Amino acid sequence: MLARGAIYAADRPINKYRDGQYDRLAPTLLPRYPSSMRKLEFSVGLLCALVLAGSVLPAQQTTTTPVMIRVSDQTGAVIQHAQIRLVPTPDPAPPKLETDDHGQLSINLKVGGYALSVSAPGFKTWSERIVVTLPEIKDASQIFPVALQVGEVRGPHVIYAVDTLILSDDSADTSIFLSLADFRLLPHISAVVHNSHTNSSETYSGVPLATLLAKIKAPLGKELHGEAMTSYLVATGSDGYSVVLSLAEVDPSFHEGQVIVADTRDGQPLGKNGPFQLIVPDDKRPARWVHNLESIAMKSGR
Helix, strand or coil, X not given: CCCCCEEECCCCCCCCEECCEECCCCCCEEECCCHHHHHHHHXXXXXXXXXXXXXXXXXHHCCEEEEEEEEEECCCCECCCCEEEEECCCCCCCCCCECCCCCEEEEEEEXXXXXXXXXXXXXXXXXXXXXXXXXXXXXXXXXXXXXXXXXXXXXXXXXXXXXXXXXXXXXXXXXXXXXXHHHXXXXXXXXXXXXXXXXXXXXXXEXXXXXXXXXXXXXXXXXXXXXXXXXXXEEEECCCCEEEEECHHHCCCCCCCCCEEEEEECCEXXXXXXXXXXXXXXXXXXXXXXXXXXXXXXXXXX
16 A cells, blocks of 8 residues: 555566565655645745734734713703713723713723713712623624712812722712722731632731721621611622622621731732732632722612
8 A cells, every 4th residue: 555645666666576575675655745845835834824813913902892971860861071980091091081062971991890980060979880891793882871860069070090999888879989009008907818729828918898898887896787787798800700798798796707808918919910809718719809809889688
């Protein structure tokens, strides 16, 4: 049988078979193609690979999608020049983050989670978590409607730092924004935990979650009873990952061990997991250790 990829030399005759043996050496095998042909095939293959790779790159570089934020009051009337704040800050950021004469702001945002805050004179500040996704229809805008409630005039809009932790009480329409600099001034504690993902012990330093919740007047200690026992917390990271904890679970008077919001690990900043990370020391698996923590919202179960 001829070997695949080779031919017999034309100048070598087929051997005669005699007494169970060939009376001459086996015929010589030669390559099917000369080396110059093989080099040409390799060059063509390499060129095709480069062309295909070039066609993929533009799709990978398309990282933003159109988003429209529409702001109105509770009657549906548009609110002009409402101040918009997004965390993380869009890059590049437009000259003005405010609604136009039609109560709208059109902007291109990267896919992912954002903390959206909207304020306007005479209205209560509105804050909520949004998640930007790729549209099913090309170039279609993802629309986020915002309805502001009438409230007291709160004065000029405050611009906060990019690395900000948002604490909110949805039932009371209360929001607190903590910059990284403000956070570092708060009393810290340390927690030594075992990380089952890395199979190692880690020391985190941060602020007890109960201390942070006191800033939004969460019912803790003796105030945590009755209907308040149905309250729970939603902690969300910059990638949209969210976890839930009961309010009693983070109250030291109910539960041993303190849930903390950390800003350092083993004496160093959190790096790619920061600037904030939720640490639940008593969890056997770190599934609720939300890295790149951006917001903690308290909600009522009723």
